[in-house]
Amino acid sequence: MRELAAESVDLVVTSPPYNLGIAYRSYDDTSCRETFLSWCSEWAREVKRVLREDGSFFLNLGASPSNPLLPHQLLLTLTAPDFFQLQNTFHWIKSISIETKDAQTISAGHFKPINSKRFVNDCHEYLFHLTKSGSVRLDRRAAGVPYADKSNIKRWKHTGGSDQRCRGNTWFIPYETIRSSTDQRPHPASFPIALVEQCITLHGQGEESILLDPFLGIGSSALAAQNLNIARFIGFEIDADYLQVTRERLAVPATSPNKSPALPNDGEPELPL
Ligand SMILES: C[S@@+](CC[C@H](N)C(=O)[O-])C[C@H]1O[C@@H](n2cnc3c(N)ncnc32)[C@H](O)[C@@H]1O
Structure with a gap:
């Protein structure tokens, strides 16, 4: 990242290792908290340097039930006075259960079940929107949803006659279900x-x-850039095999949808915690 010019990037979307002991092929995800936070400061300083004044840095962070403070500790580090401003906090909802109008409970999405008497299943992750000024203009309507009650379009002036409202900060984006996790x-x-x-x-x-994306993994952000015809994408990944998977995913012709690898869910063994 040090080779990139200052203020040369509009958008950073990334999910760094969370230091939760995940078995990556190359990266050791078990450093002590202090070392981890100072490493994160180091790469995030580079993110700040390469990001334009009106740029956005979307930082995806998860926790584990036995390590619930990690996202907040890292966020506090990255929002020190001369660092980033926290402009928005989004919740990436992986699974949700809601009650319908006719009093039925329906569930959608997937999660890794936890076998515990203390902890409930963890069905969300954070997506912190960090900016340099805290006042970067966003296109809320483009990323929005249609009004459920169409009469609101005429009733409220701020709609400008458009059937699209701000979606809010809870984003339900499920993984796809798969049968075999290894393949x-x-x-x-x-x-x-x-x-x-x-x-x-x-x-x-x-x-x-x-x-x-400074932590490319198998290239989900590169695929998103390709799908939306983004002019230029830059990614870094230390593991050659993950990078190879990225290349293969990018090579799939646009006619067949590029799907995210799914999370083993309900059919998988529960995590003992
Ligand atoms: C949470 S994963 C990112 C997954 C990615 N968002 C995706 O959808 O595939 C973090 C990745 O960072 C990589 N990584 C760890 N240290 C790195 C470094 N110093 N530079 C580049 N990549 C690194 C790991 O190998 C791992 O693939």
């Missing part, structure tokens, strides 16, 4: 392509954007 999930911690597409659309700078 189809070549990386232990990838995020859905749609999560990155949503960030690109919300940032709203269009196809001319330059997008960076």
